[in-house]
Amino acid sequence: LFLATVLINVALLNVFYNVMVKLLSIHLLLVDLFLIAPYVPRLIRFFYSQEPVSLREKQYIFSSAWKKFAFVLLLLAPAWVTFKQVRDAKSRHHDYAQSLKNQKLYEVTNFVEYNDSIPVQMNDTLAWSKFSTVSYLGTTYATVYGLQGKHHQFLYKQDTNKHTISLTSPSDQSSVYTFQYDDSRSGQHVLSGDWKDVPVKIVMKPVSIDSFRLNKEKISWIFHPGR
Numbered sequence: 001l002f003l004a005t006v007l008i009n010v011a012l013l014n015v016f017y018n019v020m021v022k023l024l025s026i027h028l029l030l031v032d033l034f035l036i037a038p039y040v041p042r043l044i045r046f047f048y049s050q051e052p053v054s055l056r057e058k059q060y061i062f063s064s065a066w067k068k069f070a071f072v073l074l075l076l077a078p079a080w081v082t083f084k085q086v087r088d089a090k091s092r093h094h095d096y097a098q099s100l101k102n103q104k105l106y107e108v109t110n111f112v113e114y115n116d117s118i119p120v121q122m123n124d125t126l127a128w129s130k131f132s133t134v135s136y137l138g139t140t141y142a143t144v145y146g147l148q149g150k151h152h153q154f155l156y157k158q159d160t161n162k163h164t165i166s167l168t169s170p171s172d173q174s175s176v177y178t179f180q181y182d183d184s185r186s187g188q189h190v191l192s193g194d195w196k197d198v199p200v201k202i203v204m205k206p207v208s209i210d211s212f213r214l215n216k217e218k219i220s221w222i223f224h225p226g227r
Contacts, residue, residue: 103134106204
């Protein structure tokens with residue numbers, strides 16, 4: 001009963017916040033409900049009719065010593081697996097927490113195409129609205145957000161000597177966008193280069209990562225590594 005209460009909460013959070021472990025949490029919830037099912041009539045009498053009931057079931061005792069020993073090992077195996085998973089998850093969480101310290105978010109204040117000072121239209125598919133970087137497990141990723149809410153993720157590399165940054169498509173390593181950057185002005189970062197075969201100049205300012213607005217997205221039941 002306690003596990004069902006927890007799993008209902010976990011499963012609903014995974015569904016409505018589009019977390020990538022929906023199927024696993026729902027599967028565990030269904031297994032738990034399956035184990036509760038035989039006791040439902042007695043639980044209803046106990047909680048709603050206030051009748052005395054017994055949940056005691058038949059007890060099975062092994063007569064052979066080796067069977068008892070094997071049973072104890074089977075009981076200890078899940079405990080060991082759980083301990084190992086918790087230890088590994090704690091290590092991954094520590095690495096992830098450290099990577100979030102290097103997370104940066106920029107808001108694009110000006111996006112110029114072909115050195116044209118004409119304001120960018122909302123239907124412009126080239127223009128950026130935001131730009132973010134984050135390091136995870138030794139790899140730095142960059143995300144480009146368009147004006148229409150779409151975003152694309154790239155592998156990020158910075159050369160401090162040449163003052164350049166490179167955005168490489170994870171699915172196509174030959175697709176690389178290189179920009180010259182200038183951060184000499186306080187509170188302003190300027191990128192210059194070719195974006196999708198169009199010469200652009202991008203002016204950005206750093207903003208707090210907590211200012212990023214959460215948007216509703218379509219629920220995905222299966223996790224896609226390429227997203």
